[in-house]
Amino acid sequence: MAETANDLRTLRQSREWSQGRLAQEMGVSRQTINAIETGRFDPSLPLALRLARVFGRTVEEIFALKE
Amino acid sequence: MAETANDLRTLRQSREWSQGRLAQEMGVSRQTINAIETGRFDPSLPLALRLARVFGRTVEEIFALKE
DNA sequence: ACGTTATGACAAGTGTCCTTGACACGGCGC
């Protein structure tokens, strides 16, 4: 227990990356990362897979289905 | 070893479901399931999560990143 | 005070996911 939280923002911050830095690692724009972190939309499946991979988590751990 | 294959079509067929049946389980149209199975497009993240859940697999197991 | 960085958010445009409705084909049962 006491694992690190699995929301995208926390994972990014624990690596001390800016949104812009993560965006270029993922090959998307900074606005896209910001929109995902602020919940304005879901990532596409390929982006979700890349995000999960870079943070060593499963897609399910980072992006839970609501209800 | 000798685990069942993890592509969507095989998972669906092992349950003896038609595309239409899976579609209504997932709440999408038959054409959507068909397009995903035939590789015409990727599912959205929420649909990928529901598909993984219904087949007892992780998203990563069913939908691998290409290259 | 000034410049820089990080973040949040908008607008307009493009492409993709997903819809309904349709059509064609092959396999099967009758």
Added chain:
DNA sequence: GCGCCGTGTCAAGGACACTTGTCATAACGT
């Protein structure tokens, strides 16, 4: 033969992911 089912695919439209460009604000160092 006929009908039914499962599948593949198209077209037109709506909703959403993602783009570039821009603006605003707060925090920081000098």
